[in-house]
Structure formats: C-alpha cells, structure tokens
Amino acid sequence: MTWWCAARDVAWTWTWQAYPGVWLFVLGIGAGFFLTIRRLAPRHAPPGQLPLRRGEAAWFVGGLVMLWVATDWPIGALGAGYLLTVHTAQWILYTLVVPPLLLLGIPAWLPLAAAPGSRTGRLLRVLARPVVALLITDAILIASHLPPVVDGFRRSQFGSFTVDLAWLVGGLVMWWPVLAPNPAISRVSYPWKIGYLFLSTLVPIVPAAFLTYADYPLYALYELAPRVNGIAAITDQQAAGLIMKAVADPIIWLAMAIVFFRWQRVEEAADRAERARRGGEPSS
Amino acid sequence: MKTTKLLPALLAMALLVCTACEARRAPSAGTPEAGGESAAREYPNPRPKPNFLLTDTEGRPFPFRDSTEGSMTLLFFGYTHCPDVCPVHMANIAAALHKLPDNVARQVKVVFVTTDPERDTPQVIRAWLDHFDKRFIGLTGTQAEVDSAQVAMRLPPAYREDIPGAPYQVGHSAHVIAFTKDGMARFALPFGTRQSEWAQEIPRLVAYPGQP
Numbered sequence: 001m002t003w004w005c006a007a008r009d010v011a012w013t014w015t016w017q018a019y020p021g022v023w024l025f026v027l028g029i030g031a032g033f034f035l036t037i038r039r040l041a042p043r044h045a046p047p048g049q050l051p052l053r054r055g056e057a058a059w060f061v062g063g064l065v066m067l068w069v070a071t072d073w074p075i076g077a078l079g080a081g082y083l084l085t086v087h088t089a090q091w092i093l094y095t096l097v098v099p100p101l102l103l104l105g106i107p108a109w110l111p112l113a114a115a116p117g118s119r120t121g122r123l124l125r126v127l128a129r130p131v132v133a134l135l136i137t138d139a140i141l142i143a144s145h146l147p148p149v150v151d152g153f154r155r156s157q158f159g160s161f162t163v164d165l166a167w168l169v170g171g172l173v174m175w176w177p178v179l180a181p182n183p184a185i186s187r188v189s190y191p192w193k194i195g196y197l198f199l200s201t202l203v204p205i206v207p208a209a210f211l212t213y214a215d216y217p218l219y220a221l222y223e224l225a226p227r228v229n230g231i232a233a234i235t236d237q238q239a240a241g242l243i244m245k246a247v248a249d250p251i252i253w254l255a256m257a258i259v260f261f262r263w264q265r266v267e268e269a270a271d272r273a274e275r276a277r278r279g280g281e282p283s284s
Numbered sequence: 285m286k287t288t289k290l291l292p293a294l295l296a297m298a299l300l301v302c303t304a305c306e307a308r309r310a311p312s313a314g315t316p317e318a319g320g321e322s323a324a325r326e327y328p329n330p331r332p333k334p335n336f337l338l339t340d341t342e343g344r345p346f347p348f349r350d351s352t353e354g355s356m357t358l359l360f361f362g363y364t365h366c367p368d369v370c371p372v373h374m375a376n377i378a379a380a381l382h383k384l385p386d387n388v389a390r391q392v393k394v395v396f397v398t399t400d401p402e403r404d405t406p407q408v409i410r411a412w413l414d415h416f417d418k419r420f421i422g423l424t425g426t427q428a429e430v431d432s433a434q435v436a437m438r439l440p441p442a443y444r445e446d447i448p449g450a451p452y453q454v455g456h457s458a459h460v461i462a463f464t465k466d467g468m469a470r471f472a473l474p475f476g477t478r479q480s481e482w483a484q485e486i487p488r489l490v491a492y493p494g495q496p
Contacts, residue, residue: 009368010367010368011367011368215383215480216379216383216478216479216480216483217478217479217480220476220478223372223376223478223479224372224475224476224478225372226367226368226371226372227371227372227375230371230415232375232379233375233376233379233479234379234479
C-alpha cells in the first residue's frame with residue numbers, strides 16, 4: 001500500500017495519486033494541537049481570555065495547509081523521486097514556511113503548561129538557546145542532504161517519511177528561539193534573534209554550493225530517475241542549489257526585517273513611556 | 285557547549301564535504317582512479333562487431349562494422365518513446381562526453397538503434413537524439429532488420445507491451461554494449477551507470493587495452 005511519497009521506478013505522470021499517510025499525518029497534528037488546547041486551557045489559559053485567538057488558529061491552520069501541500073501529491077511525489085528542485089522546494093517549505101506558521105499559532109500560555117522542572121519544560125527551554133537550535137538544525141540539514149541518505153532513504157516510504165519528519169523537526173527547532181510565544185521560554189534579545197537568523201543562513205551555503213557547482217549529479221536517485229519534461233539531471237541539480245539560497249535566504253531576511261521592526265517598535269514604546277514618566281515627574 | 289554535542293554536526297559536515305569532493309573529482313578523464321571499481325561488465329568471451337545493415341537518420345545505408353571501424357563504439361537498442369531507461373542512458377553518455385576532452389570524445393561513436401521502427405521514423409529519431417548530442421548516430425530499419433541486429437548481438441529481440449488506455453511500450457535490453465577500437469564487444473554498461481562513471485569509463489574504453 002502506498003501511504004507516503006517515495007521514489008518509484010516508473011515514469012512521472014500527472015495522474016493524481018492518494019497518499020493516505022500524508023492526510024493522517026496532517027490531520028493528526030491538527031487534531032493533537034486542538035485537543036491539547038481544549039484539554040489544557042481550563043487549567044492554564046488566562047481567565048477571561050480566549051484560549052486560542054482567531055489569528056493564532058489561522059496561523060496554525062495555515063501551517064497545516066502548507067505542510068499538506070509540501071507533503072502530498074504532486075510536490076511530495078515529485079520531490080521524493082523525480083526532481084531535486086522540488087525536493088529542495090520541499091525542504092524550504094518544511095523548514096522555513098511551515099514551522100513559523102505553526103509556531104505563530106501557539107498561544108503564549110501553552111508552553112508554560114509544561115512545568116519548568118518537567119522533561120518537556122526543560123527541553124523547550126534548552127531548545128530555545130540559539131547555539132543548541134543552530135547545531136540541531138544544521139546537523140539535520142547536512143545529514144539529510146548527504147548522497148547516501150538521499151539515495152537510500154527516499155527509496156522507501158518509511159525512509160522518505162523519516163526525512164520529511166526530520167526536516168519538520170529541524171524547522172521547528174530552528175524557529176523556536178525566535179518565535180517561542182512566551183518570554184519565559186525564550187529570553188533571546190532582538191539583536192540576538194537577528195544575529196541568530198543571519199547565522200542560520202550560513203551552513204546551507206555548503207550544500208547549495210556543491211549542488212550548484214558540482215560537475216556531475218550528486219544523487220543517483222535523481223540522476224537515474226525517469227526525466228520529467230526532459231529536464232536534465234545536472235540542470236535540475238544546479239537549479240536546486242540556486243533555489244536553496246535564492247529562495248530560502250530572502251525568507252530569512254524577511255524574518256530578520258520583521259524582528260528588526262518589532263525591536264524598533266518596542267524601543268519606541270519604551271522611549272515614549274520613559275518620556276511620559278519624566279514629563280509626569282515634578283521638576284527639581 | 286560540550287565537544288560531544290558538537291561532534292555529530294562536525295562529522296556530518298565532514299562527510300558531506302568528502303562525498304561532494306568525490307563527486308567533483310571522479311569525472312575527470314584520465315585520472316589515476318583508473319584502477320577503481322568499474323561500472324562496465326566485461327564479457328567473458330568478447331565478440332566481434334557484426335556488420336548488420338540498417339539505415340541512418342539521413343536515409344543512408346549504415347553497415348555497422350564498416351561505418352564504425354576504428355572508433356570506440358557504444359551501441360544501444362532502445363526507442364524514443366521510452367519513459368525511463370533510454371533517455372537516461374543517452375543523457376548520461378552525452379553529459380559525460382561533453383565534459384571529456386575533445387580528443388577523447390572524437391574517438392567515440394554512439395549508435396542508437398530503434399526497437400520501435402513503427403513510431404521511430406528517421407526524423408523522430410534525429411530530433412530525439414539531437415536533444416542529447418548531435419553527434420549521436422540513429423539507426424532504423426524494418427522490424428525484421430532491427431530484430432536480426434539484436435540477435436546478431438546475442439540479445440533477445442525487443443517486444444511490444446500493450447498497455448490498456450496508454451501508448452504501447454517496448455521491452456528491450458537495458459545495457460549499452462561497448463566495442464573497443466579493435467572491433468570487439470568487450471563490455472556491457474548496465475542501466476544505472478552514472479555520468480561520473482561514464483566519464484571514467486569512456487577514456488578507459490578509448491584507450492583499451494592500455495590505460496588512458
């Protein structure tokens with residue numbers, strides 16, 4: 001039974017194919033999230049406040065939709081076994097698009113539901129440290145782009161699922177120090193967040209450069225796959241390398257800009273408050 | 285940060301760098317890696333080049349042995365509507381040839397014989413081959429002529445596979461036969477031979493029995 005997108009030794013066709021494992025995975029995350037909110041809200045949500053705001057729910061559902069798009073036919077199937085460019089586009093969706101949307105959907109009270117001393121509480125705080133997050137994210141990025149891993153894992157449904165899951169986890173870990181919804185979890189300052197995001201663009205240069213400049217295809221899987229629209233394997237690989245930087249980096253630059261303007265807003269508000277405080281003080 | 289936490293990340297990065305370096309290094313023609321594991325499978329009993337007569341894409345008669353004499357020749361039986369093996373083989377050989385020095389590439393003749401003469405007219409074959417390399421030679425003939433060319437190479441003749449609701453496909457041998465310059469079929473290169481491997485094998489085959 002085909003439940004997850006993996007490489008297949010048949011020519012690509014635009015005939016829709018069902019991947020029920022993908023649907024269950026996406027629905028499972030959604031159901032798990034909303035049930036958790038429902039279960040924990042009575043004890044942990046601030047009184048007199050909606051446990052999940054509409055905006056938060058919209059972000060989370062948006063993340064689920066993007067996750068489904070990245071995983072299901074046709075993107076999932078093309079990326080798993082036919083085109084490296086689509087594989088790279090999937091990586092971008094999994095690590096740079098889906099995680100921020102999901103994290104923006106988490107209400108601020110939810111991470112605090114895990115007691116600080118509990119295993120989950122400790123894990124959430126440790127992962128919010130930029131150095132830890134960066135190491136995990138980069139290790140997943142590098143390992144998941146090694147030719148033996150791509151050629152080996154993408155051939156089986158379970159292997160392909162493992163790669164997709166690793167990318168999603170890597171993406172959530174990467175964005176956690178920046179988007180953890182509660183300052184009690186992440187105390188990373190705004191300038192540090194900007195610096196951290198910049199650092200996160202550095203290691204992808206390594207695989208991107210190899211993909212762009214290698215003389216021959218790095219992955220047997222994509223080199224020997226039936227061609228799609230006659231796209232040559234090396235052209236596909238070069239395009240994948242370019243996408244990895246030319247599409248991924250602007251997403252992170254956008255995030256850096258948003259963090260910068262938030263920082264500016266917070267500083268301005270603090271200045272205004274300070275001026276108001278001084279203006280209210282009696283002159284000596 | 286403890287060293288034990290840094291180690292896996294550094295190790296993974298080193299692995300990628302090594303693997304990618306290897307992928308860049310392997311293709312260079314005539315590198316000293318000639319003694320490495322070969323993608324080509326050697327025939328235990330090399331066979332002389334047959335002189336089957338087919339027609340090239342210009343409509344001229346093409347006696348195979350006479351027309352390829354003195355060149356290292358790669359012979360492949362396939363068809364242009366092939367969804368997987370044929371375009372990948374042709375693309376990989378072409379990619380390797382484009383990267384090799386001109387003096388090596390000039391000594392190679394790539395001959396594609398259609399196993400589907402019904403659909404593969406000379407024009408169709410030419411247009412398809414030009415997509416890979418304009419130097420590739422395309423041959424066709426009657427079904428009987430094409431079948432006997434395969435039999436001459438001791439290959440089972442290709443057969444038509446009817447697929448309900450879709451254009452028919454053709455089952456055919458998936459390996460490329462390599463004739464060295466002495467006119468003997470000495471090696472078969474299976475489907476799965478990668479561009480970097482072709483780039484390593486072609487200079488060896490051109491220089492056979494010496495080293496590139």
